[in-house]
Amino acid sequence: MNPFSSGTRLRDMIRAIRACKTAAEERAVVRKESAAIRASINENDQDYRHRNLAKLMFIHMLGYPTHFGQMECLKLIASAGFPEKRIGYLGLMLLLDERQEVLMLVTNSLKQDLNHSNQYIVGLALCALGNICSAEMARDLAPEVERLLQFRDPNIRKKWAFPRSVPDLMGVDVSGDWNKRTNQLWNTVILASLWALWLERNNRIFDGVEGDKCTEGLVKTLKDVVNSPYSPEYDIAGITDPFLHIRLLKLLRVLGQGDADSSDCMNDILAQVATKTESNKNAGNAILYECVETIMSIEDNGGLRVLAINILGRFLSNRDNNIRYVALNMLMKAITVDAQAVQRHRATILECVKDSDASIRKRALELVYLLVNESNVKPLTKELIDYLEVSDQEFKGDLTAKICSIVAKFSLEKIWYIDQMLKVLTEAGNFVKDEVWHALIVVISNASDLHGYTVRALYRAFQTSEQESLVRVAVWCIGEYGDMLVNNVGMLDVEDPITVTESDAVDVVEIAIKRHTSDFTTKAMAFIAMLKLSSRFPSCSERIKDIIVQYKGNLVLELQQRSLEFNSIIAKHQNIRSALVERMPVLDEATFMGRRAGSMPATVSTSTTTSINIPNGVSKPSAAPLVDLLDLSSDDTPAVPSSTGGGGADFLQDLLGVDLSPAPNQPGMKPALQNGTDVLLDLLSIGDPPAQSSLSTSDILSSVQDNKLPVAPLDGLLSPSAPATPVIDLLDGFAVKPPTPENNGSAFPSIVAFESSLLKLLFNFSKPPGNPQTTLIQATFTNLSSDSFTDFIFQAAVPKFLQLHLDPASGNTLPASGNGSITQSLKVTNSQHGKKSLVMRIKIAFKMNNKDVLEEGQINNFPRGL
Structure with a gap:
C-alpha cells in the first residue's frame, strides 16, 4: 500500500512525521499526505472520509493549512452513524470557529441531532454548539436548547449550555420562568459554570435576584460537596467533583467582592475548604489555589488571609514547577494586602530564586525585590550576592540589576553601599550598566573618610577579577587616591593591613591599559590615572612616561592624542604637573542629576544626619580631549566651537x-x-x-x-582648586613657575631608640610633604662589642592604629667596635595622628661567635607630634 494513499492510518502518518529529522522532511511528508487527502476528497471516497478528517485535524494541530477539508466535516455530521458524527463534530470544533460562514450549513444538522433519540448524539451536538455557536445559530436553536433542560438523562443536563455571544438572550426574564428552570441545575456542575460565566460577562443576570440568597445557596451547595461521601461517579484522586468545587469558588469570589455581608457568610466554608482539602494530589491543589484566590478577593478577614498565604508557602515547596509559579504570582498580589504574612516565607522564596527553571527564578526575584525593606535588606542582599557567584550567565543580568537597585534604594551607610557594590562588580561587573558604576564613583568621592579603605578594597578586587566595570572604578580610584593606597592612609579596624608599593600601583594601571579585553573607555581612564600617578609617585615618573609613549602611534586617534599630550606634560612641565592633576573635588550629585534628564535618584544616607542623592548615572561634560583628564568616561564629544571670529x-x-x-x-x-x-x-x-x-x-x-x-593654564581647567599658572604655548610649552621650597615638616630630634651592652639603635625622623600622618624613620645599628655580628635581622611590631612598612636592611653583617653600621628605612602611618603617639616593640636577632643572640625592647620615647 502506498504510505501516502488515503487508506493509510493516522498512526502511520504520525509515525512518518515523527521520523523526520528536519523541518523540510516534515513539510514534504505533510505535503504528500495533504495531496493524497485532496485526491480522496475529489473522488468522493466515503469509506476513508473519517480517516482523512482525523489526519487533517492532526495536520491542523501542526500548523499547516487544512481549509480544503472543512466540507468533509459537514458531510460526516450529516452521516447517520455515531462514529462518523463524532469525528465530524470534533473536526467542526477544531477546524472552524463561529466566524466561519460555512457554519450556516450545519445549523439544520445540529437541530436534527438536538432532537435525536440517541442521547450520545444529542451530547455531541450540545458540545459543538457550546464551542462554535454564532449569534444566528443561538437564536435559531434556543428553543431546542431550552427544551433539553428537561431531558430525562442527567448526562445531557450536565452538557446543557448556552452561548455567551447573545447577550439579549442571556438577560431575558431573569426573575421569571428562565431563572426557575436554571435553578433545577443547582446541584450540577453546569450551574456554577453557567452562573460564573454569566456574572463575569453580563452582571445583569443577577438583577432582581437577592445576592445574600444566592450566596447562602452557593455556600450550602459547597458545604454539601465538601462533606459528601465517596462517589465513584464524581471522584477524582479521592476528591468529590473538583470541577464543581472550583466553579462554586469562582462564583463566590465574584459575589464577595465589595460585599462585606456576603464575605462574612462564606468565611466559614472557605476556611473549611482550605483546611480539609488534601494537597498531595493535583486536583486538591487546584481547589486550594481557587480557594486562596477567593479569600484574597473578598472583603478583609485577617485570619483567612494568613491561612491562604500559608497555603501558598506550602505550594512553594512543591516539586511541580507550575504550582510554584502560580504560588509566586499569587504572593506578588498578596504582598500588597498582608506583607508581614508573606515575609514569613522569605527563606522559601529565596530558594526559588535559585531554581533551575528560568521563569520561576525571574518571578521569585521580582517577589524578593518587593519584600526588601530597611530591616531585612542586609541579609537579603547577602543571600542574593552569594547566589550571584554561582548563578547562570543568562540570569546574572537580571539578578545584578535587582541587587544594584536594592542596594541603592535601601542603603543606610556608605561603607555598606561601597562593599556591596564592589562585590557585585567583582562577580558580574560586565552585566552592570554604566550609570551604576558612575553612581558608585559619586558616592566614593563624597565619602572622604573612606577613600583609603575603598582604594585598598579595589586593589584587592582587581587581583582576582577582570570585570570591565570593576577595572574602570579601580583605575579611577587608584589615580585619585594612589598615595593613600601606598601609605595605608585611613585604615579601618575591619580591614587587614596591606603592603603596596608605588610600583605595584602603577602595575595595576598598566595591566588595565595592556589587557586585550579592555575597551577604549577603560584604556582612556587608565591613561588619566597614569598621568595622575606620575605626580603622586615621582620615582615612577620615567616608567609611566615609557608606558604612555608606546601609544603615540595607536590607531585609535583619541588614545594617540592622549599619549602625545600626556607625554609632553610629564617630560616638559614637571613644575606645574602637580597642580595640573590635583585630586578631584567632591563630585556634586546635583550636577550629574542635571545631566541625566528624567533620571530618578536613589538615596544613600550617611552615618551622620546628612544624606546624599545618588543619581542613576553619571554623564560627563563635553570637553576637548586635552583638558578632559578627570572625566569619568572617555567617550567624550568635543565642544562645538563658537561661530564668532575667525x-x-x-x-x-x-x-x-x-x-x-x-x-x-x-x-x-x-x-x-x-x-x-x-x-x-x-x-x-x-x-x-x-x-x-x-x-x-x-x-x-x-x-x-x-x-x-598669558592664557589660561590647563591645570585650572583640570583641577578647579589649583591656582592659575601662566602659559606660554598652548600646545607645547608652559611658563616656568618659580620654584617652591618643599615643606618637609618640622625637624624632629634623633633619639637612641635602644641600647644594650652589645648594640645601639639610633632613629632619625622626617616627614613627607603634605602627609602629616606618615613618618619616615632611618634606623642605624651600631655594634658596641669587640665581636662582629652575622645573620643580622631586625623585626618590629606596632599597635592596630599604626601601619608599619620596613624596607630591606643595607646588610646582614655588623662590624665590631663601631667600625661600621647597618641602616634600614621604616615608614609608619599613624591613623590617630594628634591623638595617640607612636609606640613600637622591636626584636633584633643575630649571631655572635656562631651563637644565636636575641635582643628585645619597647620604644616609648618617640618625639611628640609624630
Missing part, C-alpha cells in the same frame, strides 16, 4: 571654553568689557586688565602665537 578665534574659544565676542550691556548689570583682551583676562582672572586697550581678537591671537600674552 578660525583661530574658534580654536581658542573651543580650547578655553570662553566667548571672546563682546556682550551687550544689560540694565542693572555691570557694563561688559569692550574688547577681546578685557573679556579674556576677566574670564581667566589673570591680573587686572588694562584700563584702555584697543586690541582686537586677531591681536590677541597673534600675541599668543608670539608668546607675549
Whole structure:
C-alpha cells in the first residue's frame, strides 16, 4: 500500500512525521499526505472520509493549512452513524470557529441531532454548539436548547449550555420562568459554570435576584460537596467533583467582592475548604489555589488571609514547577494586602530564586525585590550576592540589576553601599550598566573618610577579577587616591593591613591599559590615572612616561592624542604637573542629576544626619580631549566651537571654553568689557586688565602665537582648586613657575631608640610633604662589642592604629667596635595622628661567635607630634 494513499492510518502518518529529522522532511511528508487527502476528497471516497478528517485535524494541530477539508466535516455530521458524527463534530470544533460562514450549513444538522433519540448524539451536538455557536445559530436553536433542560438523562443536563455571544438572550426574564428552570441545575456542575460565566460577562443576570440568597445557596451547595461521601461517579484522586468545587469558588469570589455581608457568610466554608482539602494530589491543589484566590478577593478577614498565604508557602515547596509559579504570582498580589504574612516565607522564596527553571527564578526575584525593606535588606542582599557567584550567565543580568537597585534604594551607610557594590562588580561587573558604576564613583568621592579603605578594597578586587566595570572604578580610584593606597592612609579596624608599593600601583594601571579585553573607555581612564600617578609617585615618573609613549602611534586617534599630550606634560612641565592633576573635588550629585534628564535618584544616607542623592548615572561634560583628564568616561564629544571670529578665534574659544565676542550691556548689570583682551583676562582672572586697550581678537591671537600674552593654564581647567599658572604655548610649552621650597615638616630630634651592652639603635625622623600622618624613620645599628655580628635581622611590631612598612636592611653583617653600621628605612602611618603617639616593640636577632643572640625592647620615647 502506498504510505501516502488515503487508506493509510493516522498512526502511520504520525509515525512518518515523527521520523523526520528536519523541518523540510516534515513539510514534504505533510505535503504528500495533504495531496493524497485532496485526491480522496475529489473522488468522493466515503469509506476513508473519517480517516482523512482525523489526519487533517492532526495536520491542523501542526500548523499547516487544512481549509480544503472543512466540507468533509459537514458531510460526516450529516452521516447517520455515531462514529462518523463524532469525528465530524470534533473536526467542526477544531477546524472552524463561529466566524466561519460555512457554519450556516450545519445549523439544520445540529437541530436534527438536538432532537435525536440517541442521547450520545444529542451530547455531541450540545458540545459543538457550546464551542462554535454564532449569534444566528443561538437564536435559531434556543428553543431546542431550552427544551433539553428537561431531558430525562442527567448526562445531557450536565452538557446543557448556552452561548455567551447573545447577550439579549442571556438577560431575558431573569426573575421569571428562565431563572426557575436554571435553578433545577443547582446541584450540577453546569450551574456554577453557567452562573460564573454569566456574572463575569453580563452582571445583569443577577438583577432582581437577592445576592445574600444566592450566596447562602452557593455556600450550602459547597458545604454539601465538601462533606459528601465517596462517589465513584464524581471522584477524582479521592476528591468529590473538583470541577464543581472550583466553579462554586469562582462564583463566590465574584459575589464577595465589595460585599462585606456576603464575605462574612462564606468565611466559614472557605476556611473549611482550605483546611480539609488534601494537597498531595493535583486536583486538591487546584481547589486550594481557587480557594486562596477567593479569600484574597473578598472583603478583609485577617485570619483567612494568613491561612491562604500559608497555603501558598506550602505550594512553594512543591516539586511541580507550575504550582510554584502560580504560588509566586499569587504572593506578588498578596504582598500588597498582608506583607508581614508573606515575609514569613522569605527563606522559601529565596530558594526559588535559585531554581533551575528560568521563569520561576525571574518571578521569585521580582517577589524578593518587593519584600526588601530597611530591616531585612542586609541579609537579603547577602543571600542574593552569594547566589550571584554561582548563578547562570543568562540570569546574572537580571539578578545584578535587582541587587544594584536594592542596594541603592535601601542603603543606610556608605561603607555598606561601597562593599556591596564592589562585590557585585567583582562577580558580574560586565552585566552592570554604566550609570551604576558612575553612581558608585559619586558616592566614593563624597565619602572622604573612606577613600583609603575603598582604594585598598579595589586593589584587592582587581587581583582576582577582570570585570570591565570593576577595572574602570579601580583605575579611577587608584589615580585619585594612589598615595593613600601606598601609605595605608585611613585604615579601618575591619580591614587587614596591606603592603603596596608605588610600583605595584602603577602595575595595576598598566595591566588595565595592556589587557586585550579592555575597551577604549577603560584604556582612556587608565591613561588619566597614569598621568595622575606620575605626580603622586615621582620615582615612577620615567616608567609611566615609557608606558604612555608606546601609544603615540595607536590607531585609535583619541588614545594617540592622549599619549602625545600626556607625554609632553610629564617630560616638559614637571613644575606645574602637580597642580595640573590635583585630586578631584567632591563630585556634586546635583550636577550629574542635571545631566541625566528624567533620571530618578536613589538615596544613600550617611552615618551622620546628612544624606546624599545618588543619581542613576553619571554623564560627563563635553570637553576637548586635552583638558578632559578627570572625566569619568572617555567617550567624550568635543565642544562645538563658537561661530564668532575667525578660525583661530574658534580654536581658542573651543580650547578655553570662553566667548571672546563682546556682550551687550544689560540694565542693572555691570557694563561688559569692550574688547577681546578685557573679556579674556576677566574670564581667566589673570591680573587686572588694562584700563584702555584697543586690541582686537586677531591681536590677541597673534600675541599668543608670539608668546607675549598669558592664557589660561590647563591645570585650572583640570583641577578647579589649583591656582592659575601662566602659559606660554598652548600646545607645547608652559611658563616656568618659580620654584617652591618643599615643606618637609618640622625637624624632629634623633633619639637612641635602644641600647644594650652589645648594640645601639639610633632613629632619625622626617616627614613627607603634605602627609602629616606618615613618618619616615632611618634606623642605624651600631655594634658596641669587640665581636662582629652575622645573620643580622631586625623585626618590629606596632599597635592596630599604626601601619608599619620596613624596607630591606643595607646588610646582614655588623662590624665590631663601631667600625661600621647597618641602616634600614621604616615608614609608619599613624591613623590617630594628634591623638595617640607612636609606640613600637622591636626584636633584633643575630649571631655572635656562631651563637644565636636575641635582643628585645619597647620604644616609648618617640618625639611628640609624630
